[in-house]
Amino acid sequence: MMNKLSDWLPTTNKEVKLRGWEELDVILFSGDAYVDHPAFGHAVVGRILESYGLKVAIVPQPSVNDNLQDFTKLGTPRLFFAVTGGCMDPMVSNYTASKRKRDNDAYTPNGDKGFRPDYATTVYSNILKEKFPDVPVLIGGIEASLRRVTHYDYWSDTLKPTILEDSKADLLVYGMGEQPLREIVNLLQKGVPFSSLTTVKQTSFLLKKGAEIPKNKNWKDVTINSHEVCLKNKKKFAENFKVIEQESNKLFADRVLQDVGNSTVVINPPYETMTESEIDASFNLPFTRLPHPKYNKRGPIPAFEMIKFSINIHRGCFGGCSFCTISAHQGKFIASRSQESILKEVDQVTKMEDFKGYLSDIGGPSANMYKMKGKVQEICDKCVSPSCISPVICHNLDTSHKPLTDLYKAVDKHPKVKKSFIGSGIRHDMLVPEFNKKADPKELDAYTEEVMTNHVSGRLKVAPEHTSDPVLKLMRKPSFSYFHKFKERFDRINNRKKLNLQLIPYFISNHPACELEDMANLAAETKDLGFQLEQVQGFTPTPMTVATVIYYSGFHPYTLKPTRTPKSKKEKDEQHRFFFWYKKQNQQWIKNTLSKVGRNDLLQKLLPENNSWRKNKGAKPKDTFNDTITSTSRKKNKYKKRRKR
Incomplete structure (x- = not known):
């Protein structure tokens, strides 16, 4: 079935008119090209807002090097502007480990560079606040999420304050945005002013220092060292992180407060892990699963080509690796989709025009954490550990690989699927009985053999x-x-x-x-x-x-x-x-x-x-x-x- 231009969220005034809209409720700015696919955050946010009955448009990769008309061309939204730097932190997108400019950008047509500014969220937000000083700006995505408190910025080699300070944004949504966006929209539709959205979970905002902290009888407050103290004392900065990481990964966390200049940043506790029905609903939104037609003549978008025929089966990672940001953004508790939802998406992929029978990945942040969770929920409710498998696998963690093995087999039964690959990283340690002592060794071997026999190229x-x-x-x-x-x-x-x-x-x-x-x-x-x-x-x-x-x-x-x-x-x-x-x-x-x-x-x-050795072929x-x-x-x-x- 051929897609119509109106199947995508509008990106221009012409496309807005095609839908018969006179006014937009939300205008979303993104550092990535617009790919209407559940792996691209701006598309998910746009579709979620649309599902609440809002009129939403996307401005992908607005130009910041001209008269800034991309920021004004769609006019003033009724509710707010939403801003994201993209699926990756723009500094990781733009620079190598040695701080050299990358030659390409995987989230831009043809891999072209130069379409995303450094610190994109801050740049976009500042432009919008200058052009539309009375319109609220909500920021989110991985750049905003990971920079919500005082943080070290490797590329400038400086300690930066919360991104709310530099961006002048009104509200920050951290982590995956479905749950807080639902509450934000519900409150706005009931007539609550944007400035009063101060008790929404998984959000952050600035108050004037000394102002009364919004009351919530269910939350306790924890205060961390101020930005100014962190600038003077590296040990105090380090001290903050234990609190930040633990509160980010608790199921029932405290509210975090930090003074910065003449303000206090307030970080409300996160939502509980998404339920199966909630995450299914997010993936079941009416995505075209394709880049916007505006890019047809500009060349393929590399990041899309890599995931075009892949399926994301869960979110979150309980590994807690010290160098990894997944748990800080997606959380350590696993939110798994139902097998029915996954198979429905597999069916959609098989109907794509250029599908040849091969799924490139059935995976997630870590390939083999699907459906894994605590055996006794009350134990997880009180847990503050950043990792469920380090230094040892938690005795309360159910690491059964059977649901995942069953899922692979169900996917491969689809008549149009010739082979499904596992492209995501596999936690090999969880497949070793000497480490995963509570697991059934036969089950671990069955999973390993299934992957090696049927899902590896x-x-x-x-x-x-x-x-x-x-x-x-x-x-x-x-x-x-x-x-x-x-x-x-x-x-x-x-x-x-x-x-x-x-x-x-x-x-x-x-x-x-x-x-x-x-x-x-x-x-x-x-x-x-x-x-x-x-x-x-x-x-x-x-x-x-x-x-x-x-x-x-x-x-x-x-x-x-x-x-x-x-x-x-x-x-x-x-x-x-x-x-x-x-x-x-x-x-x-x-x-x-x-x-x-x-x-x-x-x-x-x-x-x-003799310098002789055996090479790994x-x-x-x-x-x-x-x-x-x-x-x-x-x-x-x-x-x-x-x-x-």
């Missing part, structure tokens, strides 16, 4: 991230010994089924607590396993992670003990160099470095006299540090198209 990618126990402990990742255990199971299934699959591990260099010798040991241990590493990344600090707080402050926020991080370009390059010990140009440097620190044992492992190195993918951008959005070497 030659390679299975997993993320042990490091080999050093101290580094892994700080990362909130399990010992590398469990990767050895998983590899044994992988090899056993691989040989028994004659699959000829490759296991591809991801690793990170330059992470807090990682020393040069740790990287040398990583190189030696992976060499012993037969790997010539391919998926290698340099740590990039992004707001709202433990690792970033350590990077800036030098203190671990939970212990307040000093913790070192490689910072200089020389340190980073040297750590990264160990990934490529087999390169001739690196070998003399490695000999000198390891000899100097008395690690001849590692030297002998890496560069024995087919793995080809990518050895340019500046072009490696960043750990955080990979975690936040697995569909990001990487730069071509």
